[in-house]
Amino acid sequence: MSTEPRMVDVTIIETRIVPIPEPGWCVDPHDGVHHFTDLTHNGRETVASVDTPLGEVDFLKAQISQAPYLESQPEPHPVVGVALDLQAGYRAEDIATLTRQLRAAVDLLDQVAAEALRLRGGTA
Secondary structure: OOOOOOOOOOOOOOOOOOOOOOOOOOOOOOOOOOOHHHOOEEOOOEEEEEEEOOEEEEEEEEEEEEOOOOOOOOOOOOEEEEEEOOOOOOOHHHHHHHHHHHHHHHHHHHHHHHHHHHHOOOOO
């Protein structure tokens, strides 16, 4: 095995500072963005939890987001990013608690959507 240096071709991204408008609701420091089209503004993450037989589980995450410079489908207005994940078995007598917690999560999601509408100048 040779220990001599060798030449390789490496593609280097040109580094430059590009000023962009930053929404006041964005909490993302934009670390790691190498292409203008990868830039996404992210708001504070909102989380909803439910009680499961194995303990409390965060099952819904929502946040206001906007990727205004995407090449394929730019987002000119804030959208609501939603992630859902819940799979558990419940005793019949625990379903009332689950549905109460799910209704609270729906209310939380409605609040995030209303804020996104407000930010883009719509009505909430």
